[in-house]
Amino acid sequence: MNELKHLKRLSMVKSNTGIKFLTPAVSPGNHCPMRIASVIVEDIEGLSSLLVGMQECTTHSRLFSPKPEGEHGELHWLYVLDSHEVVFGCRDGLIDALRKMDKAGAKAILLIVTCVPELIGEDIEGIIHEVQPELSAPITFVMLGQFKNISYPPGSWKTMEALGRLMDVKERDSNCVNVLGRAPEEEHISMPSLLPALAEKGISLRYIAPGASLTDFQSAPDAALNLVVSPYTQPLAVKMEREFDIPYTALHNLYDVESIDKAYAGLAERFGFSWDDIFEEERQEAIALQNQVKEMVNGLRFVLSTRIDMPIPLSIYLSKLGMEPLLLHLEEYYPEDRINAKELIAMGHNPWICRMVNAEVDLSVLEKLAPDICFGYLWSTNKTIPCVSDMFDFYGQVGYGRTISLLRRILGVLDEIDASRKGGIEHGATSI
Structure with missing residues (x-):
């Protein structure tokens, strides 16, 4: 397909910069990662923040974080760069701001650094190293220039990683x-x-x-x-x-029952107890559904659309069921995706990798690709591609229960496909 010529295969993608947009249609873009970081810090009791950026960044942050103080005395301050600092850096001003936050009672401070300080090469780590000895509040930082982090996941995982410095x-x-x-x-x-x-x-x-x-x-x-x-x-x-x-x-x-078995057994061994039959009913249901789905999906080709947390691990599991990945939407190339990608490639699969941000336009490309089934969100006008939707509510779900829910949804879509094919005019249905 000509529409896919600009994309890279999974084996060629090594970072976020290797992921191309599926279509060139105009898009308003994704959430700036600094927005997610600001929301996270507001939800951590006792943690203060200082967002450093241009007026556009600070004004935008106040739209979803309107209060400069938290419920428990946290400080959520904004540092607006002036024209001189855009050229020569903001070292002195940032040190002064951190001193004021410390004096005002901040218990710990997260510096959220946006595009311009990162573009001009401001040495945030050096600034913290210089001022930290005279402050009571420990300081950490996260660099979230959107030119390096073009979507929202880095605002989450890089912020969580930065909190490890506290x-x-x-x-x-x-x-x-x-x-x-x-x-x-x-x-x-x-x-x-x-x-x-x-x-x-x-x-x-x-x-x-x-x-x-x-x-x-x-x-x-x-x-x-x-x-x-x-x-x-x-x-x-x-x-x-x-x-x-x-x-x-x-x-x-982890999706497949064998991997979950191994992880749970490792937990029991580590802490010196036996699970007895706590998960047996769940486990047996997962095994039964897994075997049932394997018989029905072997050879089916699939695509992964948006609103899926970990596309490559999910693709590995679906491939183990006998399916073939054609194209995957990757919102983010996580550090561990290098390992995940190697596993999927070793299974003989090397799908196209892309970002989908224009749902209506992207749908036309997916329809030409003609997968047997899609996972994730599809534009509401879709009439031709069977879709296992509502994948985002698996966030925070793990173990046999999540696998059971996934397999049930797959079976539900397969039943709809079967009913449509059997319908005919006398049943008021048409084939797809």
């Missing part, structure tokens, strides 16, 4: 586990069965995500293990393993 070595608690990527309370995300099961076994769970407190983050290095349930916290887990020797178990990228 951590210090702690005495290890052998029964404590950090759950990275889930807040203590999530109204819109149901609790994975694994977490209450761990609590019943006497494991103390600390939830590390927006919604937790600064104290939770600073206490995190005392844990015996990190459980990763979100792609946005995987880099933080890697950082904590490197700096504090805390191992992690990644659950957010």
